[in-house]
Every structure is written in structure tokens, then in C-alpha cells.
Amino acid sequence: xxxxxxxxxxxxxxxxxxxxxxxxxxxxxxxxxxxxxxxxxxxxxxxxxxxxxxxxxxxxxxxxxxxxxxxxxxxxxxxxxxxxxxxxxxxxxxxxxxxxxxxxxxxxxxxxxxxxxxxxxxxxxxxxxxxxxxxxxxxxxxxxxxxxxxxxxxxxxxxxxxxxxxxxxxxxxxxxxxxxxxxxxxxxxxxxxxxxxxxxxxxxxxxxxxxxxxxxxxxxxxxxxxxxxxxxxxxxxxxxxxxxxxxxxxxxxxxxxxxxxxxxxxxxxxxxxxxxxxxxxxxxxxxxxxxxxxxxxxxxxxxxxxxxxxxxxxxxxxxxxxxxxxxxxxxxxxxxxxxxxxxxxxxxxxxxxxxxxxxxxxxxxxxxxxxxxxxxxxxxxxxxxxxxxxxxxxxxxxxxxxxxxxxxxxxxxxxxxxxxxxxxxxxxxxxxxxxxxxxxxxxxxxxxxxxxxxxxxxxxxxxxxxxxxxxxxxxxxxxxxxxxxxxxxxxxxxxxxxxxxxxxxxxxxxxxxxxxxxxxxxxxxxxxxxxxxxxxxxxxxxxxxxxxxxxxxxxxx
Numbered sequence: 173x174x175x176x177x178x179x180x181x182x183x184x185x186x187x188x189x190x191x192x193x194x195x196x197x198x199x200x201x202x203x204x205x206x207x208x209x210x211x212x213x214x215x216x217x218x219x220x221x222x223x224x225x226x227x228x229x230x231x232x233x234x235x236x237x238x239x240x241x242x243x244x245x246x247x248x249x250x251x252x253x254x255x256x257x258x259x260x261x262x263x264x265x266x267x268x269x270x271x272x273x274x275x276x277x278x279x280x281x282x283x284x285x286x287x288x289x290x291x292x293x294x295x296x297x298x299x300x301x302x303x304x305x306x307x308x309x310x311x312x313x314x315x316x317x318x319x320x321x322x323x324x325x326x327x328x329x330x331x332x333x334x335x336x337x338x339x340x341x342x343x344x345x346x347x348x349x350x351x352x353x354x355x356x357x358x359x360x361x362x363x364x365x366x367x368x369x370x371x372x373x374x375x376x377x378x379x380x381x382x383x384x385x386x387x388x389x390x391x392x393x394x395x396x397x398x399x400x401x402x403x404x405x406x407x408x409x410x411x412x413x414x415x416x417x418x419x420x421x422x423x424x425x426x427x428x429x430x431x432x433x434x435x436x437x438x439x440x441x442x443x444x445x446x447x448x449x450x451x452x453x454x455x456x457x458x459x460x461x462x463x464x465x466x467x468x469x470x471x472x473x474x475x476x477x478x479x480x481x482x483x484x485x486x487x488x489x490x491x492x493x494x495x496x497x498x499x500x501x502x503x504x505x506x507x508x509x510x511x512x513x514x515x516x517x518x519x520x521x522x523x524x525x526x527x528x529x530x531x532x533x534x535x536x537x538x539x540x541x542x543x544x545x546x547x548x549x550x551x552x553x554x555x556x557x558x559x560x561x562x563x564x565x566x567x568x569x570x571x572x573x574x575x576x577x578x579x580x581x582x583x584x585x586x587x588x589x590x591x592x593x594x595x596x597x598x599x600x601x602x603x604x605x606x607x608x609x610x611x612x613x614x615x616x617x618x619x620x621x622x623x624x625x626x627x628x629x630x631x632x633x634x635x636x637x638x639x640x641x642x643x644x645x646x647x648x649x650x651x652x653x654x655x656x657x658x659x660x661x662x663x664x665x666x667x668x669x670x671x672x673x674x675x676x677x678x679x680x681x682x683x684x685x686x687x688x689x690x691x692x693x694x695x696x697x698x699x700x701x702x703x704x705x706x707x708x709x710x711x712x713x714x715x716x717x718x719x720x721x722x723x724x725x726x727x728x729x
Contacts, residue, residue, distance in 0.1 A: 217338050220326040222315050223253075226308075226340050233345035234293050234302045253322055270320045271601040279312055280685070306630040307336035308345070319604040331616075332623045359438060361414045363387045368410035375404060382416055390417040394443070397422050402429035412436040419443040421467070427453030434459040445469035445491065451477030458483040467491040475501030482508035493657035502654045509651030518647050525640040530718075532636055536629040537722045543625050547618035554578045555612035559585035565605040566591035579603070580619075581612025677703035678726035684709035700727060 220226070257268055269275040282304040284291035293302055304312070314333040315324060326337045364379075364387065372379050376399065378392040389411055393400040401424035408415065415436040421443045425433070427450055433442070434456040442460065445467045454477040457466065463484050474496035481487065482505060492502060506515070564571060564587035571585040575592045578584070579599055584606065586592040595602050603609065611619065682689055682705035689703035693710045696702075697717050702724050704710040713720050721727060 217326045217334075217341055220337075220341055221322075222311065222324040222326055222329070222337070223322045225326065226311050226337055227315065230304065230308045230312075230340070230345050234304065257320075268316060268320050271317060271604055272598065273313060273316055273600060276316050279309075279316055282312065283309055302345075305345075306627065307339050310336040311340065317600050317603065331620070332627075358383060358386045358388050359416070361387045361438070364389060364411045364414045372407065372411070375400070375407070379411070387414055388416040388438075389414045390419075391415060392419040393423050394419050394421040398424045400424060402426055402432070405429035405432040408432060409435055413438070415439060417441040420447060421445045423447060425449070427456070430456035433457075436460070437462065439463055440486075441465040443467045444471060447471055449473065451480070454480040457481070460484070462486055464488045465490075468495055470494045473497060475504065478502075478505040481505055485509075487652045489653045489655070491655045493655055497656065499656065502656055506651045506654060515647070515650050518643055518650065521643045522640065522647060525636065525643060529633060529636045529640060533629065533633055534718070534722070536625065536632060540622065540625045540629060541722055543618070543622045547615065547622050550612070550615045550618040551580045552578055553581060553612075553614070554583045555581050555614065557583055559583045560609060561585060561606050564588075564591050565602040566594055568605075579606075579609075581615035582609070677701045678728070679703060679724045681725060682706075682709050683720045683723035683725075684712055697721065702727070 267276065267278040273279055281292040291303075293304075310333050311329075314329060315321075318324060326334070326341065329337050369379050372391065376393075376396040378390075378395060380390055382388050382390040391408070391411070393404070396404075400420070405420075405425055408418075409432065412435050416438055418433065418436065418439055418441070420433070422445070425444070425447055430444075430449060430453040433439075437460065439460050440462050442457070442463060442465070444457075446469065448471070449468075450472045451474055454473060457463070458480040461484065464486050465488065466481070466484070467490075469491045470493075472495070473492070475498055478497065478501050481490070487509075490505075559571060559573060559576060560582045561571070561584055563569065565584065567587055569587040572587055573585050575586040575589055576583050577586075577592055577596055577599075584595065586595060610616075677689060677691060677694060678700050679702055680689060681687065683702065685705050687705040690705055691703055693704040693707055694701050695704070695710055695714055695717075697713075702713065702721075704713065
């Protein structure tokens with residue numbers, strides 16, 4: 173398990189603590205440094221430190237609730253500088269590796285696209301998304317490459333990184349809270365009978381208030397499992413006046429038992445996943461007119477039962493994954509809540525805008541790729557044969573000027589071939605030891621063009637995605653959110669792909685991670701063999717090859 177892997181509730185909802193069986197959790201990347209979030213004020217760049225005044229505020233604002241003093245998901249705590257460098261457990265445990273960007277899991281996670289399963293902070297369409305911005309990524313990248321010093325000063329940053337840092341300091345990141353969307357509307361109800369609650373708890377049912385200062389109850393029988401059936405459902409009647417949330421997932425409750433559940437008319441949330449209920453049981457569910465959330469994952473319901481659910485006018489979210497409900501049945505259910513023509517137009521706009529975003533991104537990524545090649549070429553040509561360093565950056569010993577390499581257009585010398593080999597293998601690990609190092613003018617200009625093109629890419633995509641987000645929000649709010657699961661976006665291979673056999677990979681680096689390839693992990697795309705560092709990267713490429721093909725070095729179009 174990766175150091176950043178969080179415990180994810182099966183329904184992405186609140187899970188309550190009962191004898192350490194569950195945890196209240198909203199996914200996030202890191203709960204950094206104990207301090208109130210969102211209380212960072214503008215700071216003078218001349219006095220600011222990169223870590224204290226940028227790294228901490230960014231992660232505190234965007235990822236405050238996990239991996240801190242009170243929680244250690246993946247055995248990872250980040251509330252002190254020591255814990256930040258210590259990391260967690262398993263693959264990717266070293267979340268920050270000084271001078272090595274590719275090995276720093278922290279940077280890898282926050283730099284992923286928002287639709288990637290591993291991105292942090294995670295993207296959830298139902299919650300406010302607060303991703304790390306392009307400016308923040310620039311500072312993170314420069315900080316790690318320079319050695320991740322806690323004493324590094326903003327005043328020492330150069331070029332676009334300095335500009336990005338100043339922009340962050342001027343407008344410190346703010347936390348986007350999801351609290352409001354999770355707060356239920358609480359009815360005023362009398363307290364439940366203490367003896368009745370005690371009897372439910374004897375059955376193994378968790379019974380607790382859904383929030384402070386309320387008598388409204390949350391009951392969870394999922395821990396009891398098959399020991400809870402229709403007979404036990406009859407005992408819910410004693411708290412029907414207080415029951416607001418009910419979890420019967422994985423229990424033996426049947427359609428007949430739902431007749432008892434239907435007597436709890438104040439219910440707003442009902443979990444029935446992985447139970448034996450059928451369409452007949454939905455006739456009882458239809459009586460719960462206050463219901464806002466319904467989970468029917470893994471049940472035997474079908475399109476026929478959707479007619480009952482049309483009566484639930486307050487329904488906001490329903491899970492129908494792994495049921496017999498088809499897309500047609502889901503569309504029929506939605507029709508009870510929305511104007512079909514209006515939704516069709518929104519869906520057309522969504523597809524068009526997605527196409528525009530992809531087309532713009534693809535064009536700009538090609539432009540960036542060409543500029544990166546030019547920068548690479550400029551960086552390989554030394555401005556002078558004279559070394560810019562007085563001592564070997566690997567050992568600190570005197571130089572043998574015949575042992576040299578070119579870095580960013582400047583000659584770097586070493587004491588021996590062994591040190592030269594180490595430097596050539598990973599220049600970023602030693603770049604920080606080249607005191608007052610400055611790239612050649614030719615390389616600096618080429619790199620400036622690359623950075624400007626990347627900025628234009630990020631800004632252009634963000635601008636176009638703004639219109640797309642507006643449409644997506646309208647679609648999500650047009651009736652209840654109906655979750656039928658995820659359809660695998662498989663790319664149909666072309667004729668030449670089907671006939672092609674896996675040969676020698678055209679690439680030397682993984683197009684997803686940038687790491688060295690494993691020739692045992694390959695995929696034939698458009699007649700050419702592409703290799704990856706691992707099966708995970710291979711799977712991502714297979715799912716969306718057009719998204720990554722531009723990053724395949726050696727790929728011929």
C-alpha cells in the first residue's frame with residue numbers, strides 16, 4: 173500500500189467510529205503542521221522562506237485533515253518536519269527525496285491530472301476541489317530539486333519560480349471546506365427512549381446522534397451482517413421518530429423487512445447495498461418521501477423498479493452499480509426529475525467542450541514537446557570548455573578537467589570517471605552542490621520558452637475547463653446523481669494494432685512516470701511497441717493512449 177493511500181469508505185460518505193471499527197474521513201493528501209488552516213496572510217518575499225511561507229500554507233489549505241497529529245493513514249504523519257521526511261510505509265514511502273523529483277511521491281501525487289485515481293488532493297465531483305496550482309507546483313519542484321531545505325529563502329529563487337512564489341505569497345491559498353455540503357438539515361425531534369436504544373445496541377447495532385445538539389439518530393446494522401434480518405427490522409419502530417440515517421448494508425433484510433423500514437418516515441439516507449432486496453421492495457422505499465440518498469449497489473433491482481423511485485422527489489443521489497438497472501432505466505428515472513431536452517443539450521455541450529479542451533491540450537503539448545527538444549539541444553552544447561565548478565560536485569575533490577559533462581549548456585568537471593558516471597545518471601541529485609550555478613544564456617532562453625508554453629497550456633486548459641465545469645455542474649444538479657458504475661473506456665485497436673506483434677519498444681522512458689522501462693510491460697499502439705515501468709502505468713496508457721502518446725519518446729506518427 174502506498175504511503176498516501178487513504179482508507180476510503182465504500183460510498184465516499186461519512187463512516188462513524190464504533191469501537192475502532194470505523195473512522196470519520198474526508199480524503200486528502202496531508203494534514204501538515206498543527207496550525208489553523210486558511211489563516212496565512214500575505215508575506216514579504218524578501219523575508220519569506222520557501223517551506224514555512226509556501227509549502228506549509230499550500231498543503232495546510234488543501235489537505236488539512238489527514239496524516240497529521242491525530243491520524244496516520246498509511247502509517248504516515250506529516251505534522252512535523254521530521255515526519256515529513258520520514259514518510260510512510262510501502263511503495264512510495266519516501267515522499268520527499270532531496271534533489272530527486274521522480275522519486276518524490278509527494279510531487280508525483282500532486283502533479284497528476286485531477287481525473288487520475290492517485291491524484292492528491294483527490295477529485296470528487298460532489299465536493300469542492302482544491303488542487304495544487306501550476307504556480308504551487310513550480311515552487312514544489314524547485315524546492316525538491318534544490319535539496320528540500322527547510323531554510324531555503326524565496327529571495328534565492330530565480331525566474332518563473334520566483335514569480336510563482338511571489339504570486340502565492342501575495343494571495344495565500346485558502347481552504348475550500350466541504351463541511352457545508354455534509355451538514356444535514358436537522359429536524360427537531362424528542363429524544364429516543366433510553367431502554368429502546370440499549371436494546372438496539374445489545375443486537376450489535378451502532379446507535380448515535382448524527383451530529384451534536386440533536387436527537388436525530390444514525391443507526392448502523394452493517395456490522396451485524398447476516399444476524400440482522402426482517403425480525404430485527406421490526407425493532408426499528410421504537411426509534412422511528414428519531415431515525416434519519418440508516419445503514420442496512422450486507423444484512424439479511426428482505427423486501428418484507430423494508431415494510432418496517434418504511435415506517436421511519438423521517439429517513440433521509442438509506443444504505444441497502446449488497447442485500448437481497450428486489451423491485452418489490454422498492455414499493456416500500458417509495459414511501460420514504462424525505463429520502464435524499466439511496467444506495468442499492470449489488471442488489472437485484474432492475475429497470476422495472478425505477479417506477480417506484482420516481483415518487484422520491486427529494487432524491488439527490490442513488491447508487492445502482494452492479495444491479496440489473498440499465499442506462500435506459502436510469503435515463504427513465506431521471507426523466508421524472510428533469511427536462512429531457514434540456515439535459516440532451518447539456519450533454520451535447522459537455523461533449524463539445526471536452527473535445528475543445530482535448531484538442532487545445534494536444535496542440536499545446538506538441539508545441540511544448542518541440543520546445544523541450546530545442547532546450548535539450550541547447551543544454552547539450554557547452555558555452556565554454558572551461559568548467560564552471562572549482563571542485564567535484566560528487567566528492568568535493570580537486571578536478572581532472574578531462575573528466576567533464578555538459579549540464580544546461582555549461583561544462584561541469586569531476587575528479588574521476590566514477591563521479592562523472594554518477595552525475596550523468598542523475599544530475600538533479602548533485603545540481604545543488606554546484607555553487608552559484610547558472611545555465612548558459614542559450615539554454616536559459618530555450619527553457620524560458622518552454623516554461624512560457626507550459627504556462628500558456630495550463631492557463632488555456634483552465635480557461636476552457638471553466639466552461640466545461642459550468643456545464644458539468646448543471647448536469648449534476650439536473651435531478652439526482654445516478655451512479656451506474658464506471659464503464660471501461662477501452663480504445664478499439666486499429667487493424668494494424670491487431671496484427672502487430674510486440675517488438676522492441678520505441679521508448680526508453682515510461683511515458684507516464686518518466687522512469688526506466690520494464691520490457692516485460694508493453695502495449696502495441698498504432699503498430700508500435702510502447703514499454704512502461706510497471707503494470708499500473710501500462711493500464712493507464714491502455715485506458716487513454718491519446719492522452720500520453722505525445723510523451724512516448726521515439727514514437728512515429
